[in-house]
Amino acid sequence: MQQGGGKRVSDETSKVEENDILGPEPSYTNVVSGYHTYVHDKPFPLDYGNVLPSFQIAYETWGTLNADQSNAILLHTGLSASSHAASSPSNTSKGWWEEFIGPGKTLDTNRFFVICTNVLGSCYGSTGPSSPHPLDPTGAPYATRFPVLSIFDMVRAQFCLLDHLGIEKLYASIGSSMGGMQSIAAAHLFRDRVERVVSISGCARSSPSGIALRFAQRSVLMADENWKRGFYYGPDNVPPHKGMKLARQIATITYRSGPEWEQRFGRERRSLLRDASSPAQQAPALCPDFLVETYLDHQGEQFCLKYDANSLIYISKTMDLFDMTYEALAELGARRFDAHGDDGHLPIEPVEHVHEHTPRRRQHITTISHPGAHAYVPSLARGLHRLRDVPILILGVQSDILFPVEQQRELAECIRMNGNPSVMYYEIDAPHGHDSFLIDVANVGGAIKGFLN
Secondary structure: OOOOOOOEOOOHHHHHHHHHOOOOOOOOOOOOOOOEEEEEOOOEEOOOOOEEOOEEEEEEEEOOOOOOOOOEEEEEOOOOOOOOOOOEOOEOOOOOOHHHEEOOOOEEOOOOEEEEEOOOOOOOOOOOOOOEOOOOOOOOEOHHHOOOOOHHHHHHHHHHHHHHHOOOOEOEEEEEOHHHHHHHHHHHHOHHHEOOEEEEOOOOEOOHHHHHHHHHHHHHHHOOOOOHHHOOOOOOOOOOHHHHHHHHHHHHHHHOOHHHHHHHOOOOEOOOEOOOOOHHHOOOOOOOOEHHHHHHHHHHHHHHOOOOHHHHHHHHHHHHHOEOOHHHHHHHHHHHHHHHOOOOOOOOOOOOOOOOOOOOOOOOOOOOOOHHHOOOHHHHHHHOHHHOOOOEEEEEEOOOOOOOHHHHHHHHHHHHOOOOOOEEEEEEOOOOHHHHHHHOHHHHHHHHHHHHO
């Protein structure tokens, strides 16, 4: 990348990658093979009134399904992850949860049959905006003709796959970030098919701050002149790489934490000129010259080459729309019923009230504040009523600025307000922010393994 004047370092990216190894990074790859595909060839009604004529879901599995099919775990992903959570003979590259899945690991494949899907709306083998529109005579991609999805739509598609695999009941529904939303939604939609839930760095109601951060990402992406209202596919067009790069830089700031970057990068600068014996001797540059700037630049550059811009727009909007308050569920259910009748309805149970306070089991829950400060909390507790009997583990990370621990505390407390005695909540003191669920094997993995055992 040529920036400023003088003799430039020839390969800027390679030095950035040298800095990357100073701190842990999750393994995300552009997955194009090594997965199975489930094809749903019937119309699929969606919560916001549209219908997908058909869809396909990419998925991978690890371990062996036992004879009575009682050991299946469904692993839900974050926004930009593929189905490739761990390496396998079909794809030997490292997965995004490589250290958590395998013999003797957190999700012990000697014991469990683990399934991970690429979510509906994504671009790694599942139907999304970049997929051919089945009703378009030219076979052009959906682009922004793709319908808006809900988290519940994503989960229903996953359970269509489970039906195809002959799996009636899950040992556990596990997810982090957006996957934490899906794990809760799965237990709400299919209460009798989910035996336990793990929600890591997730929430039951997207907050205004989270919505604002994702809106900023979509805004810079859609401002790229190459976005072309989503119709940038084809050999004659250039994808909106500039907008994607900036969007990922914004996202990366929310995924990690200031304390980690202070420790990892500090205020260090890098040498841009060959004749400068140290960064301190060179004049300040407007291009990335602090190490943390080059890190963000590298993260954005890598991501825009791996992920589809429209998938980012659609899936981030799906996250914004997630709201488990009773009124929001009732409104969404009514909307679905008006469009589709009783086809795949959204279950809503009439709840007169929930307990204002449930005694806490101190060994399972720490530093929980009563969430009554927010006016929506009683409604959120009512909306979570269907989780009143399911054992659930909720994990939060103290340095997370995207899904602050207050959201996980609130989720735990609201479920307990329904009389659920089997809510375990742990707060992890890790420096890696939201991405801790991808990195902190000892604490995140240890808590999950203990819960599953």
